[in-house]
Amino acid sequence: PDHDLPAGQLSVVLTAWPAGDGPDWMIVNLLVPDDISYCEREGQLPFGAVNQPACAAERLVLKMVRPQGREWLMGSPEGETGRDASTAAICSASGTEDVTMLGKETLHRVRLTKNYYLGVFPLTQGQYENVMASGYGKPETWGEAAGSVLNVCRPSWCGPQYYGWVQNYKRRPVEYVSYDTLVTPSGATPELSFFANLKAMTGVDFQLPTEAEWEFACRAGTTTGLYSGREVKEPQGYCGDVSALARFRRNGGCDGNVSYAEYDHTPWWSYSQTTPAVGTYQANAWGFYDMLGGVWEMCRDRYVRDLGSASATDPLNSAGTAIAVRGGAYNEEAGLCRSASRAGLDQATAYRGVGLRLCLEL
Secondary structure (H helix, E strand, O other), X not given: OOOOOOOOOOOOOOOOOOOOOOOOEEEEEOXXXXXXXXXXXXXXXXXXXOOOHHHHHOEEEEEEEOOOOOEEEEOOOOOXXXXXXXXXXXXXXXXXXXXXXXXXXXXXXXXXXXXXXEEOOOOEHHHHHXXXXXXXXXXXXXXXXXXXXXXXXXXXXXXXXXXXHHHHHHHOEOOOOOHHHHHOOOOOOHHHOHHHHHHHHHOOOOEOOOHHHHHHHHHOOOOOOOOOOOOOOOOOOOOHHHXXXXXXXXXXXXXXXXXXXXXXXXXXXXOOOOOOOOXXXXXXXXXXOOOOOOOEEEEEEEOXXXXXXXXXXXXXXXXXXXXXXXXXXXXXXXXXXXXXXXXXXXXXXOOOOEEOOOEEEO
């Protein structure tokens, strides 16, 4: 009322996107129901640069990926360093020494026909807490049953005696949440489903990305082992090129500063041996952070060991009870922190070092 504008001094520009496309950035305010906004450029984000604390706890920030009309090679070539890496962590987490839980990375051509929004960061404990609104992270919710509904948000070093987590947990990736807990826990009400709660809050059907959607976004146009354009040089030791992109076993992950020989005698829950706050490491060329290392990220596909060499359009495997996970984790060796790295874990079990990233297909 106090700012009258003379005729001719106000102009409005309307931009429309075709069906199946949209602005580059999607922002969901988790503190206000149905509060979703869009921006064409990062500079228009209401809170400044994307790697601000507010983006890691109070908001979901997703970015558009546009694969339509592009055919690309999924998997890795024979001889890529780290391709045949083994890992004690995945075998231990799966409750078996069966290394077939590590997936083959056979090269094959893939075409995706849908554009999609993908989370700039892995889902954090603060974001999960805001969606579920059940007091996660409070000392009284700690317990021994990993993956219980009141325990999925506990930090990676889990327990009141482990210094420093209270101030930092909200920006760390959520762990100890099973696929079944995300969808609808067995024998539980839909209110305990993360995705059901998120839809009730936003009106939007978010889901997990497929393996192909995850890898396409992770690679950001690269064909190398790492999305920086480099390769893993030390698959079972310290690798500087991986260290620039990811938290893994040798740079503050599970063994901290101890030697490999000392690893088995070092408590994995040490406060210096944890997941990083999201956005700590270098993003890929398309602006996605932490797609390697940190936590394995669950995909919508059921796991098959070998995706095969045949060409595929919008591939999605829906048979089986194991879920495909991608990208390595803070308790894994550098050789598993690659764009093509894949494994499988039971969908009903919650694991340390396994989290997720949100996707919205258009």
